[in-house]
Amino acid sequence: MSVFDGLKYRKVSSPIHDLDPRIKFFYVCAIFVGAILFWTILPLLILFAIQIPFVLLAGVKREWLRSLRGTIFLAAIIFLTNLIVRYFASGGALLVTDLEFAAAMTLRFIVLVGSFSVFFLTTSPDHLGLALERTRMPYEFSFAFTTAVRFVPVLAEEAQTIMDAQKARGLELEKGNFLKRIRNYIPVLVPLIVSAIRRSLELAEAMESRAWGATKKRTNLYILRLKQGDFILFVITIVILMVTVYVRIYIDVPGLSQFLSGVS
Amino acid sequence: MIEVQDVGFTYPSGVEALRGVAFTVNNGEFIAIMGQNGAGKTTLVKHFNGLLKPSIGRVLVDGIETKKTSVASLAKKVGFVFQNPDHQLFSETVEEEIAFALKNFGFEEETIKKRVTWALSFLELKKYRKTSPFMLSGGERKRVALASVLAWNPEILILDEPTIGQDYKQKEKLRQFILQMQTQEKTIVIVTHDVEFVAECNPRVLLMTEGRIVADGQGKNILANPEVLAKSSVVPPQVVQIFSRLNELELPKNVIDLYEAKDLLLKKLEKRLR
Numbered sequence: 183m184s185v186f187d188g189l190k191y192r193k194v195s196s197p198i199h200d201l202d203p204r205i206k207f208f209y210v211c212a213i214f215v216g217a218i219l220f221w222t223i224l225p226l227l228i229l230f231a232i233q234i235p236f237v238l239l240a241g242v243k244r245e246w247l248r249s250l251r252g253t254i255f256l257a258a259i260i261f262l263t264n265l266i267v268r269y270f271a272s273g274g275a276l277l278v279t280d281l282e283f284a285a286a287m288t289l290r291f292i293v294l295v296g297s298f299s300v301f302f303l304t305t306s307p308d309h310l311g312l313a314l315e316r317t318r319m320p321y322e323f324s325f326a327f328t329t330a331v332r333f334v335p336v337l338a339e340e341a342q343t344i345m346d347a348q349k350a351r352g353l354e355l356e357k358g359n360f361l362k363r364i365r366n367y368i369p370v371l372v373p374l375i376v377s378a379i380r381r382s383l384e385l386a387e388a389m390e391s392r393a394w395g396a397t398k399k400r401t402n403l404y405i406l407r408l409k410q411g412d413f414i415l416f417v418i419t420i421v422i423l424m425v426t427v428y429v430r431i432y433i434d435v436p437g438l439s440q441f442l443s444g445v446s
Numbered sequence: 447m448i449e450v451q452d453v454g455f456t457y458p459s460g461v462e463a464l465r466g467v468a469f470t471v472n473n474g475e476f477i478a479i480m481g482q483n484g485a486g487k488t489t490l491v492k493h494f495n496g497l498l499k500p501s502i503g504r505v506l507v508d509g510i511e512t513k514k515t516s517v518a519s520l521a522k523k524v525g526f527v528f529q530n531p532d533h534q535l536f537s538e539t540v541e542e543e544i545a546f547a548l549k550n551f552g553f554e555e556e557t558i559k560k561r562v563t564w565a566l567s568f569l570e571l572k573k574y575r576k577t578s579p580f581m582l583s584g585g586e587r588k589r590v591a592l593a594s595v596l597a598w599n600p601e602i603l604i605l606d607e608p609t610i611g612q613d614y615k616q617k618e619k620l621r622q623f624i625l626q627m628q629t630q631e632k633t634i635v636i637v638t639h640d641v642e643f644v645a646e647c648n649p650r651v652l653l654m655t656e657g658r659i660v661a662d663g664q665g666k667n668i669l670a671n672p673e674v675l676a677k678s679s680v681v682p683p684q685v686v687q688i689f690s691r692l693n694e695l696e697l698p699k700n701v702i703d704l705y706e707a708k709d710l711l712l713k714k715l716e717k718r719l720r
């Protein structure tokens with residue numbers, strides 16, 4: 183549930199919230215590319231640090247940290263798997279570089295989640311839909327996408343209520359062996375699915391009674407327009423992209439241990 | 447007996463839903479918790495079977511602190527019928543739906559059969575025994591949900607918004623049912639903002655606003671007190687409204703029962719006509 187909280191948009195105004203979703207998405211992609219280009223800690227740390235001013239400017243520090251905390255479990259798995267693989271690959275010896283590698287892979291994952299989280303925390307589903315529409319995607323698809331995004335928190339809340347209702351009838355989700363535990367979720371999943379289907383049918387009826395698809399060419403109440411801030415972010419993103427690619431090709435990035443011994 | 451001792455509760459999202467709530471529900475009592483939407487009524491009753499644990503203070507059910515036990519063991523004592531039956535119906539037949547909780551609580555096969563049959567006939571659902579609960583009407587689904595809880599015969603029964611979406615006949619049946627449960631010394635807690643329904647039953651009333659209890663007393667005294675009611679945006683029952691508008695007749699102020707009101711009015715009128 184906490185991971186969902188980290189992706190939940192709350193309507194507030196901030197320089198970051200007001201940015202154009204397309205440019206923001208471009209920025210997230212640039213961070214993605216950067217994160218995938220590097221295997222060492224230092225550049226990944228820098229990519230991580232770049233997120234921080236964004237988070238602070240947007241005023242979503244609490245939610246952002248919560249979404250990062252939600253990834254601890256996965257991050258731990260990534261760290262351990264990498265460590266174990268390196269351990270066996272190097273024939274049973276564990277070097278400092280192996281630790282560094284595992285840490286870097288984990289950090290890469292955290293950078294990816296972090297940038298995604300900033301994007302979702304500061305972009306309203308409506309704006310996202312508008313941006314999708316501008317990519318000439320059929321409106322049906324962009325509408326389905328935004329609706330799905332919007333209903334995730336509703337569904338999460340409903341799942342909680344259903345779990346409570348079944349617990350009140352003596353259901354113990356944590357009881358039994360592995361298979362039994364999966365079966366324990368049937369009384370939760372059935373009402374959840376049934377009510378989701380019922381809701382989607384109701385939504386379809388409500389939409390049709392409000393003339394969904396009556397005209398081929400729709401107009402929008404809000405129109406996305408690039409503003410000054412968007413150009414600034416665009417330039418920043420281009421710079422990030424160029425620097426990362428340049429560093430990747432022309433500079434031999436030192437590992438953390440090398441770097442530290444070089445400094446002292 | 448349920449003892450609520452200075453309970454405060456804050457949701458993880460930061461919403462403070464209960465503040466300094468303290469009262470005791472005695473065995474065999476019938477209580478209505480009233481108040482506007484978002485007052486914290488559901489949050490409060492979810493503490494009675496341990497679904498929520500207090501952030502501050504303690505809740506004791508028959509002397510056992512809810513923090514120190516599981517929902518499953520409390521649930522056997524405290525039956526909780528949720529507002530929306532669609533949040534719990536999942537079985538292929540009504541019969542299985544009712545047996546679900548009984549199986550969870552580990553009743554014997556024989557007992558389960560007996561109790562299911564009893565619950566079906568008690569709520570007039572016998573003809574739907576093999577029907578899918580999803581095929582039933584709203585009111586019937588609500589009755590199946592109620593039957594599925596009554597089946598294990600809990601000592602304390604909590605009904606969250608039982609009158610929503612029910613027609614007059616269903617409400618009257620519900621009232622009869624509550625009276626019947628009372629003769630069996632069951633403790634009943636209903637959450638509602640249906641004033642007329644509460645006026646007809648005249649239970650003890652707890653009035654809530656913004657997570658606090660603003661009034662606690664016999665329905666008669668609270669529902670006939672417009673100032674107190676206004677604090678939690680509850681409109682007084684119609685009888686009270688009529689009596690306050692007929693103030694020339696000098697009628698008593700604490701009448702909420704229709705029949706009592708009728709007798710009083712008739713007496714006054716007779717006196718005047720004579």
Ligand SMILES: Nc1ncnc2c1ncn2[C@@H]1O[C@H](COP(=O)(O)OP(=O)(O)O)[C@@H](O)[C@H]1O
Binds near residue numbers: 481484490
């Ligand atoms: N699961 C939840 N998470 C966060 N806040 C909640 C949750 N459930 C209820 N609330 C909030 O707690 C307050 C009390 O809600 P609730 O107990 O449902 O009120 P009522 O039943 O009196 O209408 C409301 O402000 C509501 O928004």
Ligand SMILES: [Mg+2]
Binds near residue numbers: 487488489
């Ligand atoms: Mg409620």
